[in-house]
Amino acid sequence: MKTFSTPTDDPLWLRFCLSGLAIGFVVLFLVLPLAVVFQEALAQGFGAAWTAIADPDSLAAVRLSLTAAAIAVPLNTVFGIAAAWAVAKFGFPGKTVLVTLIDLPFAVSPVVSGLIYVLLFGMQGWFGPWLAGHDIHVLFALPGIVLVTIFVTFPFVARELIPLMTDQGPDEEEAAISLGASGLATFLKVTLPNIKWGLLYAVLLCNARALGEFGAVSVVSGHIRGQTNTMPLHVELLYNNYDYVGAFAVAMLLALLALVTLALKSLLEWRYAGELAASRRH
Amino acid sequence: MSLIIDSIAKRFARFPALNGVSLTAPQGAFVALVGPSGSGKTTLLRILGGLEQADSGSVRFADVNWLVMPARARKAGFVFQQYALFRHMTVADNIAFGLKVRPRRERPSRAEIRERVVRLLALVKLEGLGARYPSQLSGGQRQRVALARALAIEPRILLLDEPFGALDAKVRKELRVWLRHIHDQAGVTSIFVTHDQEEAFAVADLVAVMKDGRIEQYGSPMDVRREPKTPFVREFLSP
Numbered sequence: 001m002k003t004f005s006t007p008t009d010d011p012l013w014l015r016f017c018l019s020g021l022a023i024g025f026v027v028l029f030l031v032l033p034l035a036v037v038f039q040e041a042l043a044q045g046f047g048a049a050w051t052a053i054a055d056p057d058s059l060a061a062v063r064l065s066l067t068a069a070a071i072a073v074p075l076n077t078v079f080g081i082a083a084a085w086a087v088a089k090f091g092f093p094g095k096t097v098l099v100t101l102i103d104l105p106f107a108v109s110p111v112v113s114g115l116i117y118v119l120l121f122g123m124q125g126w127f128g129p130w131l132a133g134h135d136i137h138v139l140f141a142l143p144g145i146v147l148v149t150i151f152v153t154f155p156f157v158a159r160e161l162i163p164l165m166t167d168q169g170p171d172e173e174e175a176a177i178s179l180g181a182s183g184l185a186t187f188l189k190v191t192l193p194n195i196k197w198g199l200l201y202a203v204l205l206c207n208a209r210a211l212g213e214f215g216a217v218s219v220v221s222g223h224i225r226g227q228t229n230t231m232p233l234h235v236e237l238l239y240n241n242y243d244y245v246g247a248f249a250v251a252m253l254l255a256l257l258a259l260v261t262l263a264l265k266s267l268l269e270w271r272y273a274g275e276l277a278a279s280r281r282h
Numbered sequence: 283m284s285l286i287i288d289s290i291a292k293r294f295a296r297f298p299a300l301n302g303v304s305l306t307a308p309q310g311a312f313v314a315l316v317g318p319s320g321s322g323k324t325t326l327l328r329i330l331g332g333l334e335q336a337d338s339g340s341v342r343f344a345d346v347n348w349l350v351m352p353a354r355a356r357k358a359g360f361v362f363q364q365y366a367l368f369r370h371m372t373v374a375d376n377i378a379f380g381l382k383v384r385p386r387r388e389r390p391s392r393a394e395i396r397e398r399v400v401r402l403l404a405l406v407k408l409e410g411l412g413a414r415y416p417s418q419l420s421g422g423q424r425q426r427v428a429l430a431r432a433l434a435i436e437p438r439i440l441l442l443d444e445p446f447g448a449l450d451a452k453v454r455k456e457l458r459v460w461l462r463h464i465h466d467q468a469g470v471t472s473i474f475v476t477h478d479q480e481e482a483f484a485v486a487d488l489v490a491v492m493k494d495g496r497i498e499q500y501g502s503p504m505d506v507r508r509e510p511k512t513p514f515v516r517e518f519l520s521p
Contacts, residue, residue: 171364172366172369174362177353177354178331178332178333178354179431179434179435180354180383180384181379182383189368190368193368193371194370
């Protein structure tokens with residue numbers, strides 16, 4: 001019988017197999033598609049890709065995506081912190097219902113989320129006629145795109161913070177208040193510093209999803225080229241028009257934004273590794 | 283400046299935590315609330331600290347209606363069983379917290395705060411550890427930081443919730459002697475919650491033995507030990 005130096009020491013062949021499987025999976029399903037995007041985008045050289053991105057309609061799509069994310073992400077950050085705070089620090093009737101509702105956008109297909117807003121704000125919808133009467137455009141305009149983006153990305157911040165804040169408990173807040181701190185000072189000096197890493201991570205994820213959301217935005221945007229097409233919608237449009245270089249060039253830009261997000265997160269984690277460890281152990 | 287607790291009652295959703303608790307403590311007394319878990323001692327302490335609301339009853343301290351004051355205005359130094367130190371702040375910043383959050387006109391100058399932190403660190407025998415983070419300290423050291431932080435606001439009353447509950451027996455014994463010493467120096471009134479009757483009787487001037495949200499007996503350790511009033515108290519005191 002073979003004996004191992006420690007009980008957790010698995011045989012060599014098993015370790016090779018498992019890590020090989022994991023790496024192979026990552027390469028096949030994550031790295032390869034990304035590489036294809038870059039290869040296709042640059043198939044006719046940098047110049048062609050650049051021309052495709054510099055196209056006014058593409059630039060309008062980039063601007064629209066960034067605008068929608070710039071509105072949706074800060075709002076969801078505030079909503080998420082408020083929801084997580086309420087759930088983690090207080091007991092109240094309907095708490096489990098609230099937690100379930102927060103998960104709703106993850107459970108519902110994005111297309112359905114988009115349709116909900118069409119039902120609410122469309123011409124045949126609840127608020128449609130009133131909004132049309134006051135010349136307010138929600139569907140096929142920026143407000144609709146922002147609304148569905150908020151809906152779809154709502155869970156990110158709350159989901160990340162609820163377990164974190166529940167785990168930390170109300171002790172430090174109670175200590176702060178007994179030491180004479182106001183509610184605001186307690187939040188700014190005790191609660192926020194304790195959740196800042198989780199919050200940053202959640203905001204980055206939320207931002208990535210806000211920029212990349214396709215289904216829900218597709219339903220409410222109306223696909224007006226140069227006006228209500230976000231980056232993912234513009235990719236589809238170009239692709240369907242057989243403009244492969246253009247489609248992959250914009251897709252590459254989206255992928256680059258995601259990679260920058262990841263790099264930023266890794267950089268911050270590396271830079272503040274010590275502080276991160278200190279705030280986890282207690 | 284005595285503490286007068288009168289018929290405090292508190293119900294949680296499923297069970298009554300306090301059934302009309304009354305207790306009077308003279309200024310500067312060291313009172314221990316002792317009893318098995320679930321006897322309501324921590325709830326009473328949290329009500330005194332403003333972290334929990336009483337359903338009925340009243341508390342007068344220093345001749346003011348104590349329960350209508352918000353927790354942050356009470357100047358009650360609360361010490362928690364699990365320390366509740368601010369994990370992202372250094373020891374010095376933890377101790378200075380209560381001074382730094384004061385409104386500007388009541389806030390001491392920076393130099394004054396720094397000086398007071400140094401003095402408090404010396405008082406709790408942690409000189410030179412001001413720059414450490416709580417995670418770099420032992421349990422006993424953390425609780426001393428928590429006490430220094432509570433003392434920094436010059437509390438009128440110290441509320442200690444099983445402060446040594448998470449520490450080993452040897453450290454507990456050292457710290458309780460030292461805590462009594464600090465109490466005498468600071469001249470505050472202290473309410474000390476513990477489930478360890480030996481600890482309670484060793485440090486306190488007055489002991490309240492609690493059971494099921496009531497005080498079974500209240501008096502000096504000597505009187506309670508000599509004449510237990512109820513079978514429960516006799517049972518509780520027998521080793």
